[in-house]
Amino acid sequence: MDFDLKQRFYPWLPFFTLLRKEILRFARVSKQTLLAPIVTAGLYLLVFGATLGDRLSIVEGFSYAQFVIPGLIMMGVINNSFANTSSSLFMSRYLGGIVDLLVTPVSPPQFIMAYTLAAMLRGLLVGSVVWLISTMFATLPWESPLLGILMAMLASFMFAQFGLIAAIYAQSFDTISMYTSFLIMPLIFLGGVFYPISILPAPWGSFSQLNPLFYLIDGFRHALIGFGDTSYLVAFGFSGALAVILFVWAAWLIGRGHRLRA
Amino acid sequence: MQLYIRAMNALVIENLYKSFDGVPAVKKVNFTIAKGEIFGLLGPNGAGKSTTINMIAGVVRLGSGSITAFGYDNQRDYRHTRRMLGVVHQEVVIDNFFTIDQALKLHAGYYGVKDDPAWRQLLIDRLGLRPHLHKVMLKLSGGLKRRFMIAKAMIHRPQLLILDEPTAGVDVELRHGLWDFVREINRQGTTILLTTHYLEEAEEMCDRVAIMNHGDLIALEETHELVRRLSNRQLRVWLVDPLSEMPAGLENCQPQLKADGRMLLLNLPADINVGTILAQLCSQKQLKIRDIETDQSSLEEVFIQLTGMNGGANGL
Numbered sequence: 001m002d003f004d005l006k007q008r009f010y011p012w013l014p015f016f017t018l019l020r021k022e023i024l025r026f027a028r029v030s031k032q033t034l035l036a037p038i039v040t041a042g043l044y045l046l047v048f049g050a051t052l053g054d055r056l057s058i059v060e061g062f063s064y065a066q067f068v069i070p071g072l073i074m075m076g077v078i079n080n081s082f083a084n085t086s087s088s089l090f091m092s093r094y095l096g097g098i099v100d101l102l103v104t105p106v107s108p109p110q111f112i113m114a115y116t117l118a119a120m121l122r123g124l125l126v127g128s129v130v131w132l133i134s135t136m137f138a139t140l141p142w143e144s145p146l147l148g149i150l151m152a153m154l155a156s157f158m159f160a161q162f163g164l165i166a167a168i169y170a171q172s173f174d175t176i177s178m179y180t181s182f183l184i185m186p187l188i189f190l191g192g193v194f195y196p197i198s199i200l201p202a203p204w205g206s207f208s209q210l211n212p213l214f215y216l217i218d219g220f221r222h223a224l225i226g227f228g229d230t231s232y233l234v235a236f237g238f239s240g241a242l243a244v245i246l247f248v249w250a251a252w253l254i255g256r257g258h259r260l261r262a
Numbered sequence: 263m264q265l266y267i268r269a270m271n272a273l274v275i276e277n278l279y280k281s282f283d284g285v286p287a288v289k290k291v292n293f294t295i296a297k298g299e300i301f302g303l304l305g306p307n308g309a310g311k312s313t314t315i316n317m318i319a320g321v322v323r324l325g326s327g328s329i330t331a332f333g334y335d336n337q338r339d340y341r342h343t344r345r346m347l348g349v350v351h352q353e354v355v356i357d358n359f360f361t362i363d364q365a366l367k368l369h370a371g372y373y374g375v376k377d378d379p380a381w382r383q384l385l386i387d388r389l390g391l392r393p394h395l396h397k398v399m400l401k402l403s404g405g406l407k408r409r410f411m412i413a414k415a416m417i418h419r420p421q422l423l424i425l426d427e428p429t430a431g432v433d434v435e436l437r438h439g440l441w442d443f444v445r446e447i448n449r450q451g452t453t454i455l456l457t458t459h460y461l462e463e464a465e466e467m468c469d470r471v472a473i474m475n476h477g478d479l480i481a482l483e484e485t486h487e488l489v490r491r492l493s494n495r496q497l498r499v500w501l502v503d504p505l506s507e508m509p510a511g512l513e514n515c516q517p518q519l520k521a522d523g524r525m526l527l528l529n530l531p532a533d534i535n536v537g538t539i540l541a542q543l544c545s546q547k548q549l550k551i552r553d554i555e556t557d558q559s560s561l562e563e564v565f566i567q568l569t570g571m572n573g574g575a576n577g578l
Contacts, residue, residue, distance in 0.1 A: 007375050010376065014372050017368055020368070021368050024364075029359075096353055097356070100369070102320055103321060103349045104345075106372060262322045
């Protein structure tokens with residue numbers, strides 16, 4: 001048996017391997033991870049695009065379909081970025097597979113980057129397909145494509161971090177679904193996906209400005225159709241600051257091996 | 263000097279301590295494993311073996327103390343130490359998303375090593391995984407999962423292979439095959455650290471054994487020396503003519519007369535060998551010997567003696 005103990009070490013190979021594994025993981029169950037959210041978003045588009053889209057207008061100069069599509073794209077990006085990191089890491093913890101990673105030379109920064117990039121890819125893939133489907137119902141002016149893409153990336157990055165944090169603190173699968181049902185979905189729905197917060201009576205409009213998802217959705221819509229309740233600077237500033245906070249939190253937890261190493 | 267010891271050995275454990283919720287699991291343990299050695303870490307359930315192994319592997323954080331693998335500190339230089347270590351965990355750990363072949367390829371990459379198809383194929387063949395290569399993990403039997411875990415731990419050619427109860431729940435044939443494989447890779451230069459509940463396997467496999475109990479290291483020496491030193495060797499001497507009274511001068515052997523004086527039972531201390539005592543009986547005591555029987559404790563009996571356990575009732 002040829003048994004050469006001296007092997008060349010490629011320091012970044014652990015990162016690329018983990019990234020590949022995370023992508024393969026969601027691709028292998030693509031009906032659940034890609035198709036299902038796309039069908040859900042497609043149903044929203046059907047309701048708000050084909051039925052109500054041309055009959056309603058809550059912002060002058062835009063159809064309701066044009067108004068609602070950026071929010072639906074962002075909803076797909078946010079939900080799926082969160083779902084990818086939270087379910088993958090929590091399942092690894094729950095089923096014990098995490099020890100396979102803990103004994104390898106994968107460093108904490110590589111760990112976070114691999115999980116984050118795979119989650120961003122899934123979120124942005126779902127968002128892109130939702131946008132493609134939406135072109136059947138309405139055409140968006142794409143006022144500032146670069147800022148739009150940047151905002152989508154920022155949203156997917158932010159919710160990938162949140163997914164990591166949720167997976168580390170969660171005690172059961174129920175906890176993870178509670179984050180989605182009782183935190184993310186209400187914040188998305190109340191964050192201006194279906195209406196501009198400027199039409200809300202006081203004090204609801206002010207309350208909505210405390211919703212962090214409002215800035216993501218509003219900034220993204222602003223970039224796509226040229227209408228926003230707030231400026232790019234505020235939207236990017238607030239969202240960027242929150243993304244940094246979540247990243248530092250996730251990095252601290254993973255660096256310490258909190259609830260990962262006994 | 264200490265630096266030299268750390269660099270020259272496969273593993274140096276110094277004052278290793280760990281507690282969970284204030285309850286000590288490993289108490290200031292020290293031991294060293296030489297390069298190329300097969301070292302057994304034994305102990306009853308809850309002795310601290312798996313906690314020690316998990317600290318070495320990086321799954322459990324150190325309470326205090328240090329672990330040095332091939333001269334590298336496993337906290338500071340963890341990327342060095344982890345790529346030198348291969349770990350077969352006690353619990354079956356598999357990823358149900360992948361087949362054996364896919365998982366092995368991925369696992370090499372986690373260690374920063376490019377997939378070596380020849381080596382992968384060799385492990386697959388040696389561990390009898392070829393017919394199951396493209397099955398998803400969920401569909402593998404318990405024994406196959408164990409074999410896969412060993413292949414996974416070996417895929418990056420570790421210099422120190424840690425086997426934590428690798429044969430638990432595994433059939434006899436696979437156990438023999440596994441130990442043959444472990445001996446072979448050991449001959450090729452891989453150091454082995456193993457824990458097992460099958461003490462006859464440890465006795466057969468290990469150059470040295472350490473025994474842990476309640477988080478303490480209570481014995482550490484060469485396997486045969488430990489057995490020899492602590493075993494209760496008995497010599498039964500069957501006599502041609504029955505004795506009516508005990509011969510003098512055998513007090514240090516706790517002599518007893520049995521079978522109506524036809525059998526002399528002696529408990530031999532570690533420093534007295536059978537030849538010496540027989541010569542003494544024949545020449546000095548003028549006894550005519552018909553037959554002799556000897557009996558020596560196994561590692562299992564030594565283990566029970568040291569840990570104060572009474573056999574299988576405590577989960578041996």
